[in-house]
Amino acid sequence: MARTFDHGGGVRSIRVPIPDNPLGYTLVYVVETDRGPVLVDTGWDDPGSWDVLVAGLDACGTGVSEVTGVVVTHHHPDHHGLCGRVREASGAWVAMHAADAAIVRRTREARPERWYAYMAAKLTAAGAPREQVAPLRAAAAGGRELPRFSPAPPDREIVPGELLDLPGRRLRAIWTPGHTPGHVCLHLEEEHPGELPGRGRLFSGDHMLPGITPHIGLYEDPEDATVTDPLGDYLDSLERVGRLGPAEVLPAHRHAFTDAPARVRELLDHHEERLRSLLALLAVPLTPWQLAERMRWNRPWADIPPSSRTIAVSEAESHLRHLFKQGRVEPVPGSDPVTYAAV
Template sequence: MEITGTAQHDAWQQKALPPVERLRPDLWSIPVPIPHNPLRYVSVHAFALDGGGLGLLDAGWGSDESWAALTAGLAAIGAGVEEVRGVLVTHLHFDHLGLAARVRDASGAWIAMHPADAAAVARLTAAGAQAMVTAEVEFLVGLGAGRDEAVSDVGPPENLRAFTQMAVADRLLEDGEHADFPGWRMRAVHTPGHTPGHLCFAEERSRLFFSGDHVLPRISPNISTSPGGLPDPLRDYLDSLAAVRDLDPAEVLPAHEWRFRGLDARVDALTAHHEQRLAELLGAIRAHPGSTPWDLAAHLTWSRPWEQYERRMRIFAVTETDAHLRLLASRGLVVSSGGPVPAWTLALR
């Protein structure tokens, strides 16, 4: 794999925000910070459109700090937010969709997403923060969490309120459809796994591949189960990786970290990572039969000692463990006890 976003990579090593970059005569990368998050920023891509105006791919985290960075980035390329005609959103997470409503309010731009994620955003908006908290607590209890632990990790409704006030898409993009960016051939590539409606975009004129969170150069995106989410998200994710492996783009432009070449090699590495993780989980089940997803997460290798995991980090770890368990079950390698809280053992072969 070849690093092509050298300025992004250098900034990452220096723990700094990378510069606004002109990638092509009509394409720019604008880093928009994610407050208090190890990913640091999302790369918002701005496109000059035939006939005037701009298109954006993703919008950034919904905060005043991020808004200031986005508008300053647009000013640095000689543009303003009022020139934005449309926003393509790769998926529903707050660092990608959070500022979309503010962009739309300032410019009248349309917002486009895959129907699956657009429907999920509409459900969250209709249900409200308290319903979101209740659903997540019950989901975690169903994975083996004690109720007090689940309530503490999820937190109060006010912590999640912003996530229930995100923009609902004006337009829907199915797999294979082209975005309304005049002068560009932006083909939507549905890549479920990270979210049900995650979209990558293959630009057919320049052979650029905008991979969102589906393929990142350094880390594996979080693949987790969730209330009302995909029944087997890791299987979907691995299938989505295989579907893009041989596209052979000229360059991959992810939403985080840095640009690179060698999509096939990175897909192979991500696939191997998950197979190793599945093998580790099988070993944990062998050593601790009858364990819940909550318990099994504590027996896996993480980036820091398990005792340091709490709140959202622990939720991600447990739900990621659950996603791997579901794939093992679909392969016939493990079975659960059934009932409200599954306890997992190796399948008899």
């Protein structure tokens, strides 16, 4: 059964389930325009998720065949996954920021052994134990297929700062890198239907969520060796959204909320506290893997499965990268795998 909610002012949401994921669901937003409904994200590419999306659109008084466009906040499969099926059913355009569109293209073209070898090398360099790396090396050598999310190539580019082509609406793209390099928030520059104080409404994707912090890891791309600072990108993007001052935030998970500046302050404080705690841990040299083992997570390290440990190490590395760019940590000369220490 589809669960929908009317947010007023021609905006509704559908809870599209994410199979076997603690987040539970993605909130797919249905925005009425003078040309027909446009979706903000689509949900995970799964038969059950598709059925819920279709039923939810019916419950919203429209249908999947009537969708004219999809605006994708970022390339992750719980947001972009069903774009291809929506386009097949309706002929809708699909829009995405160029940085994430490039990742989609490379994902479609990737040789499985290249990705497995890349991830094995990254984990080895991070100091991961043999049992964490061995399955990836075996997959690379054995030609195992990658999990396929059928990412649909976008056919429109979201240009930061510009209004999207939604007749009868004013929806402006705000580039908010960090969670992904091409993540965007979408500012609906219209009076709030409930007359809440502030500047319109903000579709925040995964950039800003109530009660949970989005994953900020390194931008994983075997074909791009650019040294980036995703956490720095994210913190800068948060401050940009805080200055925007929307009346209400419509996130991709959980529920809508108000007082965006307060939530921005909470997230900034969270990451500053985490950086301080990492500096304390780095009073002795540690590899990224050792650092991740000692960081505070939502459960003990021993209870975190291998796939989630890989994600955790990427988050540890993004914080290390940020501290290094600030001059607060340095790699220890001659260490192999490389260790880092506070300076």
